Amino acid sequence: MNIAAFDAAAIRAQLEPNHAATLADILIYDSVTSTNDVLWQRFADNPASPAVCIAEQQSAGRGRRGGAWQSPAGGNIYLSLFWPLPTSGNVEGLSIAVGISLIHALSAFGVNALKLKWPNDILHQRRKLAGILVEARYGESYGVVIGIGINYIALPAQHLNEIPQPVTNLAEICPQIPDRNSLCGQLINHIMSALKLFQHQGLTEFLPHWPALDALHEQSIVIKTEQGSLQATACGINEKGELRYMHNQQLDTLSSSHVSIRFAS
Secondary structure (H helix, E strand, C coil): CCCCCCCHHHHHCCCCHHHHHHCCEEEEEEEECCHHHHHHHHHCCCCCCCEEEEEEEECCCECHHHCECCCCCCCCEEEEEEEECCCCCCCCCHHHHHHHHHHHHHHCCCCCCEEEECCCEEEECCEEEEEEEEEEEECCCEEEEEEEEECCCCCCHHHHCCCCCCECCHHHHCCCCCCHHHHHHHHHHHHHHHHHHHHHHCCCCCHHHHHHHECCCCCEEEEEECCEEEEEEEEEECCCCCEEEEECCEEEEECCCCCEEEECC
């Protein structure tokens, strides 16, 4: 497969005019520690300036709970977007808003039957296609970085062995795999639209989409924490984006993303 290199001008050409005017930088690298790290370093000097970083490879890519995100060179997509927040900024539930927006972006390219596994994995037939990492920082300035990892092509076997769940890729499930620059442009469009909507209305406009996209709907799941594991039945999410689950005939909610959720069977 001939995979075109990332091109900032080609990506910017895909952006809606208001997004292109808002986005200060599209930074392209062959290799970085992580695209999130690059934007946090930039944040020190440009705390109010939205930007995107995309890399061919990450030497220290990370997922939730401090886990490693397998990020070899060879054609996959590692993309992060920085967005300034007001001092009252709240990112609770933002990974859900972003996940819904990414599924809508991918569906425009014919990538269908995607589901969201709370709080931040995009699945196709229970196999992981993409992950989302939301990091917020508060201090003299406020901001959030949204990191996206998408398996564009198959990962090498040595990296697959490091991933504790089944995975898939766009080349495998997409009838006609989209050009990476076109795809990145549309992903950025959808993320920026989601951020603007989320800032003004929180999850309100996103919640109606959740039932149709919920990979865990009424599924038996295992919730793993540092204290141990429990088996439960997933019951959707509430207005805050918290996971609702039934355990021992008791309905409870889970707000922390610092847990691991797995299908029980």
